[in-house]
Amino acid sequence: MLKVPYVTGYLTERFADDDFATLEGYERAGGYRAARKALTEMAPADVIELVKGSGLQGRGGAGFSAGLKWSFMPTDTDQPKYLVCNADESEPGSFKDRILLERGAHQMLEGILIAAWATGAEKTFIYIRGEYAHPARELQRCVDEAYAKRYLGENVMGTGFRHDVVVTRGAGAYICGEETGLLESLEGKKGQPRKKPPFPAQYGAFGMPTTVNNVETFSHVPHIVERGADWFRGIGTEKSPGNTVFGVSGHVERPGLYELPLGTRLDEIIFEHAGGVPNGRKVKGVIPGGMSMPILPAGQLDVPMANEALRERKTMLGTGGIMVMDDTTCMVRVACVITYFFRDESCGQCTQCREGTGWLNKIVNRIERGAGEPEDLAILVDIAGKMEGQTICAFADAAAWPVQGLMRHFRADFEAHIEHKKCPFSESFAL
Template sequence: MKEKILSKHFVLENFYKIDVYLQKKGYQAVKKALNEKTPENILEEVKAANLRGRGGAGFPAGVKWSFVPQQVDKPKYLCVNADEGEPGTFKDRYIMSHDPHLLLEGIIITSYCVGIHTAFIYIRGEYEAVALRLEKAISEAYKNGFLGKNILESGFDLDVYVHRGAGAYICGEETALLESLEGKRGNPRLKPPFPASIGLFQSPTVINNVETLSNIPSIILKGAKWFCKKGLPEDGGTRIFGVSGMVKKPGIYELSIGTNLKDIIFKHAKGMAEGKKLKAVIPGGLSAPILKADEIDIKMDFDSLVNANSMLGSAAIVVIDEDTSILDVLKVVTRFYSHESCGQCTPCRIGSSWINKIVRRICDGKGKNGDIDNIIRLASNILGNTLCPLGDAAAMPILAIIKKFREEIESYVSN
């Protein structure tokens, strides 16, 4: 991987400042888009680039934009989902703290393309420093005429606001994010209607992940074909893989989509730390079903992982070594999801905490026969029956862990 798209400037000092950014040919993409291209061109380009959403679901960004009705009385909104709450994920933080203007470029181009004049960056509440840096970057952009009224003399107006969340994982779900942004309790909404038609303040709304939007400037500058080549035909571009856990060199690695997981762990992250043996890998954030050590010879793209009954998600790779008890992993997973359930719909609210209670009991050495089957039954009842994807996100990893490490968990129950 020679040329990186997102993280090439991460190593540069003070790159978050606009003067440094402009020195490195910053805001070229905005200029190109606003001066040379029509919104239709940009939509075509993004569609052709096969840019799939980086938040987890992998929905093509161009298609999502095209759902927004062109002629409406109400204002349209762009919401940038920077509520990076998935355990193991830290890619957006790097983008926003090291290269905030790249994100702003993406926001400006997207807004221009869809016809949006107000954009919100919903940032995770814990990212205080990042939020401050982002706000600084925005004010710099305003000063330099990249935001505000009549951007670059093109007649296009755009205002960008940073909204800091209050720490709820559920607010990373797009409709809950909208509710939270409206000032309400962050509960997911019933879909349909989708946000593209009725979203923020009952208006059409585009919601995209930070990483997704940060890819836009490169597509505009270098074209869809170039972008496509960076990844797979159906799944263009690169991804930032956040590797954590017992590896020698944890961190973020921007690699093309479809890179082998084995290579990521053993080549890029330099293999296991302290000479330990690999036990399992969570390939896409905590909600992705776990992979056993012998399953990691796999291409890291949406479809391959789905075929392997897992998912790419936010591409956060968590590496688990042989000394880690799988029960602890299960405990962490269930505790997290029972804690983060919003409490709106029944299966997630009660199911996740029920499973957590059973797992905690097993951890206390009070496991009973039938507990594991009970967990499977409960998780299956959550799966697919909830209002928002959080229920699935809770149920899938639990089912996968029990399916793949049943014997180990049973040994805890019987002891």
């Protein structure tokens, strides 16, 4: 049973209500008013300006300005233009898009419709991860409802605008969350990311101008159109406006989703909202934004959850997936789990990534077994450094950063393994 967020806001406040998941119920709650407003009262360029002015940052991990991204779509082309909704949520620690799809699909579809109007896109491909079978069925049901009501298809809302939505399922490859890996997969190929440039706005899905946005990013858009950029900018921080849906997992009393303004302090989320660490334990470290993001030690939890503040601590907001580890946790085991994941999911096209992810995993496994050598630590840092920024996509960086973070803050854990020739953390989670 999927639980609705413990703390809700404008995105999720009606998610407990089954009615909200139907088109009629969504409309009763004011849904599709914003799309009607955009399509009948606003010029596409004005919608883009509005979203740009709102400061909405993409919620898929990179945090790029959504309005600016939309403005990259060519206006002087005869080619068909497309949108892609990235619903391939696979970043470990992230589980927000799942509920936004299961309980808020119409909200997202309304955002898609507004973005389509703004960018002149004729079609949206929603790429949903293969394992999300239930959310995909819910989403398809909502798409069908929208077609039946003529909110999709020919002559949307009687405006003459045409927009189609196609739901397509992935098949279990993390790399397809990378936007050009996703585009390759959408085209029926292996999901190996493309070299950029050209960027998707020039050469995207099926070679056509394309904008790719995350599920949550689209979900904010109707609220911005309805209530304005100033309202949106009044929430969160100056540089990172709006709410986001944080996912809290690991060693906390109340793991779950929490919709809160960007800039909410990490320690507030963990201790006040998620109830702190069970069994009288203390926090040892926290991964603040999905597994690709470097860990923070217990002493650095007073940080606002916004990129401008997190960057100063050498980490990032990512997807807002917060993983809490208590003081029994062996950080070498954490490294084993993380490096295994990246080794397993590397698409294999760049040498630095294909080989580097395997080497990192092999070395941390050796250290955990008690067979590590003192020079292994320098080798880890060296390999991670040589993966970063050297490959076609950001996957290699995402594989290198967590290792760098662990070495920065928990080097002592690694050294203790090497010195004692075994794992000294007997109470840690099992591998």
